[in-house]
Amino acid sequence: MSAEKFHLEAAEALTAWYNSHKRDLPWRLDRDPYHILVSEAMLQQTQVERVKSFYARWMERFPTLTSLASASEDDVLACWQGLGYYSRARNLRRAARLVSGAGLKTLPADEEFLRSLPGLGPYTVGAVCSIAFDLPVPAIDGNVRRVFSRLLDMPDDPARAKGTALIAAHAAAILKLGSPHILTQAFMELGATVCTPGTTCQCGQCPVSRLCAAQAAGTQAQRPVSTRRNVVERRRGAALLILVPHGCAVRRRPAGGLWSRFYEIPWLRGEADESAESCLSRLTAELRLTAPCLDLELEETLKFTCWQVRLHLWSCRMLQPPAGCDAFSADELADFPMPAGLKRLVQKALGESGEKQLELFPPVR
DNA sequence: GACTCGTGGTC
DNA sequence: TGACCAAGAGT
Numbered sequence: 001m002s003a004e005k006f007h008l009e010a011a012e013a014l015t016a017w018y019n020s021h022k023r024d025l026p027w028r029l030d031r032d033p034y035h036i037l038v039s040e041a042m043l044q045q046t047q048v049e050r051v052k053s054f055y056a057r058w059m060e061r062f063p064t065l066t067s068l069a070s071a072s073e074d075d076v077l078a079c080w081q082g083l084g085y086y087s088r089a090r091n092l093r094r095a096a097r098l099v100s101g102a103g104l105k106t107l108p109a110d111e112e113f114l115r116s117l118p119g120l121g122p123y124t125v126g127a128v129c130s131i132a133f134d135l136p137v138p139a140i141d142g143n144v145r146r147v148f149s150r151l152l153d154m155p156d157d158p159a160r161a162k163g164t165a166l167i168a169a170h171a172a173a174i175l176k177l178g179s180p181h182i183l184t185q186a187f188m189e190l191g192a193t194v195c196t197p198g199t200t201c202q203c204g205q206c207p208v209s210r211l212c213a214a215q216a217a218g219t220q221a222q223r224p225v226s227t228r229r230n231v232v233e234r235r236r237g238a239a240l241l242i243l244v245p246h247g248c249a250v251r252r253r254p255a256g257g258l259w260s261r262f263y264e265i266p267w268l269r270g271e272a273d274e275s276a277e278s279c280l281s282r283l284t285a286e287l288r289l290t291a292p293c294l295d296l297e298l299e300e301t302l303k304f305t306c307w308q309v310r311l312h313l314w315s316c317r318m319l320q321p322p323a324g325c326d327a328f329s330a331d332e333l334a335d336f337p338m339p340a341g342l343k344r345l346v347q348k349a350l351g352e353s354g355e356k357q358l359e360l361f362p363p364v365r
Numbered sequence: 366g367a368c369t370c371g372t373g374g375t376c
Numbered sequence: 377t378g379a380c381c382a383a384g385a386g387t
Contacts, residue, residue, distance in 0.1 A: 046382060086371080141382090197382095198380095304371070305368090340372065
């Protein structure tokens with residue numbers, strides 16, 4: 001089959017399929033560029049179901065690009081709290097301020113300008129241009145890579161530059177044969193609901209299975225080929241819930257790096273094979289604590305791409321927070337940007353509103 | 366290109 | 377349960 005025929009048949013089949021099979025999603029009620037941008041930022045490396053409630057809350061809090069531009073970073077982070085990859089929220093706010101500062105009330109249909117905004121990479125620019133502005137700019141995400149790696153039965157990793165360029169060329173050619181806003185979402189919808197990873201794909205439901213080289217060769221489960229390996233290093237660690245008269249001691253993380261400027265209870269990640277108890281003694285030394293610590297026998301694992309830490313929680317009582325920390329009540333803490341794992345740990349210990357605070361560490365008589 | 370940046374769900 | 381996954385971007 002010629003490339004032209006392949007592109008035309010794909011465009012027609014995907015358009016018809018999308019129009020009858022698309023899911024109702026909150027960000028598909030209209031094609032407002034701000035709505036598209038926020039949803040695409042939230043959907044980066046994040047599942048649709050998880051994004052739904054965050055998107056609704058965000059639009060209630062920051063209904064327009066202008067309202068986002070005038071919001072404080074703390075308010076923006078509080079709204080993003082729990083979604084992860086917080087640079088997405090910071091960049092979204094910075095982008096809104098740049099657009100607003102340029103005298104615009106909404107995003108312009110300008111690929112180059114959009115690409116210059118923080119947080120808008122090749123994928124997001126493609127998504128906004130094609131979905132909001134109906135321009136034939138391809139948006140290549142994990143779904144689209146999987147769909148095309150199967151359609152073309154690609155023997156190499158489609159995430160590499162060469163593979164992505166090949167996919168972008170095919171996708172752009174197809175977008176030009178129909179409505180870009182429909183076809184871009186059709187690629188992703190297909191990858192999300194039919195052309196799913198490994199053996200879970202449902203080729204019987206696929207509108208383009210007839211065009212699929214992997215389907216013909218029976219290699220669907222082997223596509224896409226992945227060359228990335230990840231070694232996850234496991235560590236133990238200690239966290240300390242320091243109870244003070246009006247709450248517990250919380251410190252603020254430095255700017256840059258992991259959880260930039262987030263709040264946290266003091267914790268420490270151990271070296272390789274270090275015990276949680278050893279981590280605790282290093283942590284108390286660092287905080288210059290002399291009060292005795294109570295083992296709360298609570299643990300929580302913080303997981304990341306390259307490492308994870310199993311945190312063990314201790315508690316102690318002090319009359320005032322140690323240097324570098326401030327006192328906050330459990331209620332106040334609930335609205336603070338704080339790593340989700342640490343928040344869970346604190347809630348396990350204190351309960352939703354701190355009602356366990358006294359029973360968990362009875363004062364010495 | 367390789368590494369970092371969160372979180373929760375799946376099989 | 378551990379490895380992998382989910383609508384990527386910045387450095």
